[in-house]
Amino acid sequence: MSAAQETGSDNDLVADAVRELARKTRFPVTFGGLIEDGVVSVTSIVGNRTHALDGLKVHPDRGLGGRAMMELRPRMTSDYRTSPHITHDYDVFVLGEGLRTLLAIPIVVDGRPRGVLYAGAWEAVGNAGITTAPAMEVAQSVATELRIRDEVARRLRTAPEQAILQATQREQLRETYAELRTIASTVTDDSLRQRLSALEERLLSITDERPAAPPTTPVAVTHLSRREVDVLACAALGSTNAEIGAELGLREGTVKAYVRAAMSKLDASTRHAAVARARRLGLLP
Structure with missing residues (x-):
């Protein structure tokens, strides 16, 4: 960066x-x-x-x-x-x-x-x-x-050169994921949407770094709607609400509503914190 x-x-x-x-x-x-x-x-x-x-x-x-x-x-x-x-x-x-x-x-x-x-x-x-x-x-x-x-x-700063390269690749994966979510938002064919969803899961698995919880530790499950994930994926790339709306074909006010809903579900006070928590939960790459 x-x-x-x-x-x-x-x-x-x-x-x-x-x-x-x-x-x-x-x-x-x-x-x-x-x-x-x-x-x-x-x-x-x-x-x-x-x-x-x-x-x-x-x-x-x-x-x-x-x-x-x-x-x-x-x-x-x-x-x-x-x-x-x-x-x-x-x-x-x-x-x-x-x-x-x-x-x-x-x-x-x-x-x-x-x-x-x-x-x-x-x-x-x-x-x-x-x-x-x-x-x-x-x-x-x-x-x-x-x-x-x-x-x-x-x-x-302390990572070897290869680790920095992997970080760059991770950003490329995140951009690919956001683009895939954007494409999926326009697809009406159920079978094609399922195939795109499977690709999204594969991308998430590549970047999944969630630590394994001890068996005795209860894990709270957070569910985001498809649209909430869409807007967070774009927000993770630094897009403004207006840019997200243009990308996904939504009104800016609708984007704000989805962001607020995601923040509430993730118990985050800012969109940046929501993105960070979504990544930790494996909901975003």
Whole structure:
């Protein structure tokens, strides 16, 4: 994976998290980013009324977000303008958007801050405990995904050349699988669809790395519908909802519904986490 591809993927992860943060909390404005070269660049913003937050870069020791990252715990103020407990390096951004209440949740991986998510409101919001718990769940989900990516990157760095070649072949298999699902979605002949399904199973068996569970361990079975697998297979390749809809002949809203349903069945808070869990369960290559 190139650096540009990795950055894009990380930005998508943050964008999903910011949208999920808006959905899970009462705050109308959410934004965030990951640390790169020692500073957090805010790469995703939802619900803003102005462009004041554009270009915000947060140092880990400055502002409310910096304090959250230094202390490795959420920090909140219901009156940002007058708060004496934070530096006000970023007033031009926060006050420019007119935010009064601000919650900062650090993204912590292995005891180190990797980024920060924010939730804000234009008025005072009390009862911080009501919103902090779901906000922390979102941050922890991002941290888990980053931890997985770190481990994959570490293994690729230490793997022999042949292993890297196999990783490239695996991506080709995944592209082939997604294309096969797309073709199958247009087939009405039952016998041909069964043959395509058998090919899909063969591709899954080639990439199946699921660890064998001990005989005494109950294994929960997750069933995805044919369409849910179709959209996840495309999403696994980085396709947007609009691109998936065009590929499968579905409305964008319908694609979103399938993605949400798959996420719910897989108990995943983001589409990236849904893809990862589907792969671990052998539902995707």
